[in-house]
Amino acid sequence: xxxxxxxxxxxxxxxxxxxxxxxxxxxxxxxxxxxxxxxxxxxxxxxxxxxxxxxxxxxxxxxxxxxxxxxxxxxxxxxxxxxxxxxxxxxxxxxxxxxxxxxxxxxxxxxxxxxxxxxxxxxxxxxxxxxxxxxxxxxxxxxxxxxxxxxxxxxxxxxxxxxxxxxxxxxxxxxxxxxxxxxxxxxxxxxxxxxxxxxxxxxxxxxxxxxxxxxxxxxxxxxxxxxxxxxxxxxxxx
Numbered sequence: 001x002x003x004x005x006x007x008x009x010x011x012x013x014x015x016x017x018x019x020x021x022x023x024x025x026x027x028x029x030x031x032x033x034x035x036x037x038x039x040x041x042x043x044x045x046x047x048x049x050x051x052x053x054x055x056x057x058x059x060x061x062x063x064x065x066x067x068x069x070x071x072x073x074x075x076x077x078x079x080x081x082x083x084x085x086x087x088x089x090x091x092x093x094x095x096x097x098x099x100x101x102x103x104x105x106x107x108x109x110x111x112x113x114x115x116x117x118x119x120x121x122x123x124x125x126x127x128x129x130x131x132x133x134x135x136x137x138x139x140x141x142x143x144x145x146x147x148x149x150x151x152x153x154x155x156x157x158x159x160x161x162x163x164x165x166x167x168x169x170x171x172x173x174x175x176x177x178x179x180x181x182x183x184x185x186x187x188x189x190x191x192x193x194x195x196x197x198x199x200x201x202x203x204x205x206x207x208x209x210x211x212x213x214x215x216x217x218x219x220x221x222x223x224x225x226x227x228x229x230x231x232x233x234x235x236x237x238x
Contacts, residue, residue, distance in 0.1 A: 015040030024186030044077030
């Protein structure tokens with residue numbers, strides 16, 4: 001039983017953690033990667049059952065060090081996907097978030113990079129807008145009491161600080177475009193930031209959109225909030 005526990009625990013852990021790098025670097029199909037993760041949950045569950053049986057039936061011969069390690073591996077294999085599923089159940093199945101739903105910032109410099117992306121560059125609106133407004137009422141245009149040139153420079157620094165890849169090079173005035181690459185699967189999500197002078201103030205609008213996937217698990221809204229927080233840091237807010 002010990003060998004079976006070791007095998008199922010390690011295999012389940014690898015089935016859940018490796019699909020991301022395999023998709024990102026080895027060209028494994030996304031559907032195959034997700035299927036591996038789902039299967040890893042079942043293998044991890046089986047490993048946990050075996051561990052429980054071992055503790056109940058052969059308690060005196062249990063090696064607690066190795067058993068604890070295998071239990072952790074199996075728990076990770078089960079908990080990671082279940083956590084993602086739980087997150088998916090609490091956010092709308094959308095992947096395009098913007099602060100301005102009636103006039104969202106447009107992707108221009110990034111457009112050629114998205115030509116083969118499953119998710120089109122256009123803003124769908126309609127039901128997507130309704131779901132966003134219900135789920136993320138805090139995502140809205142930000143008005144800052146600084147001139148547009150100062151906010152623009154702060155936005156550039158914020159993009160750099162967040163580790164995003166700058167894409168735009170003056171294609172649109174007072175607009176910045178960038179790409180954020182996720183760590184695990186290497187998904188590329190695109191952002192566009194539009195600045196508008198309003199007297200002495202500056203209006204900041206932003207849009208964040210995933211290239212693949214129906215649901216972003218709330219990542220795009222999180223990214224917008226993260227950017228605004230970093231922008232305020234760069235502007236000297238405390």
